[in-house]
Amino acid sequence: MVDRRAEGDLLERKIDVCFGHVDVDGDGFFDEADVLAMAARIIAHQHIPIDSEPAVGLFKSYQEFMHNILQHLDFDGDGRVSPEEWRKGIIGVxxxxxxxxxxxxxxxxxxxxxxxxxxxxxxxxAEEFLCFQKAMGSSPENRQLAFEKLDVNGDGSLSVDEILSAYREYYTSRDPQARGNWLYGDVWDTAVPGAAAKAGL
Ligand SMILES: [Ca+2]
Ligand SMILES: [Ca+2]
Ligand SMILES: [Ca+2]
Structure with a gap:
């Protein structure tokens, strides 16, 4: 059996898996509707009021994020990001x-x-982290695995800085040992979304 982990396409795989999370409505593109739905889901899973300061801040951040993503990744200018643009853009940028x-x-x-x-x-x-993962659509196994792998000292909590450094590694590192690879669980055990698979990604 081929060990896909040794094939050197770890970064591409992580980015493809992530496309499945960001395309919340599953229409094969990442656009404004997805970021609003994602923000609403995260807020709902954390059971905080939608008009609270952190919730309002999250909507604002997602909208700014989408604006920046379109500037960098929407190569054909159609106002949405395809799986190909997502992969090419993130790796390129x-x-x-x-x-x-x-x-x-x-x-x-x-x-x-x-x-x-x-x-x-x-x-x-752990509970707060698992609620976030649920909102992102990770499987129950991958939610648990992500927490265990990221909580290196096993004290049952993650500092926000640790999570942010895991993000950086997830999106940028080709190192198979990078801790951040586990941000969404086992990327080799996660289905790549239909549109990405169809596009041959
Ligand atoms: Ca979508
Ligand atoms: Ca586009
Ligand atoms: Ca806390």
């Missing part, structure tokens, strides 16, 4: 300009974890 990761993803990741860290102590416990 971060490969050439790694500092763009902080510009594109960090403000959104911070807003997400402000919502998830409900008591604001700078750490996220």
């Amino acid at each position: 971060f490969g050439d300009q790694p500092e763009q990761f902080d510009v594109l993803f960090r403000p959104l990741a911070e807003a997400i974890w402000r919502v998830c860290d409900r008591d604001g102590d700078g750490t996220v416990n």
Whole structure:
């Protein structure tokens, strides 16, 4: 059996898996409707009021994120991101300009974890983390696995900084040992969305 982990396409795989999370309505494209649905889902799963400050901040961050993503990744200018644009764009943008990761993803990741860290102590416990993963559509096995792998010292909580560094590794690292590879569980055990599969990704 071929060990796909050794084939060197780990980064591409992570990005394809992530497309399945961001295309919330499953229509094969990532666009404004998906980010609004994703923000609403994260807020609902954390059981916080939709008009609370962190919730409002999350909607705002997702909209800014979409604006920036379209600027960098919408190569054909149709106002939405296809799986091919997503893969080409993320690898191209971060490969050439790694500092763009902080510009594109960090403000959104911070807003997400402000919502998830409900008591604001700078750490996220297992329950809060699993609620986030549920909102992202991860399988129950992958939710649990992600938490175990990221919680290196096993104390049952993750600092927000640890999660942000996991994000960076997830989107930019080709290192098979990078801890952030586990952000959404086992990427080799996660189905790649239909549109990405059809596009031969
Ligand atoms: Ca969509
Ligand atoms: Ca496009
Ligand atoms: Ca907390």
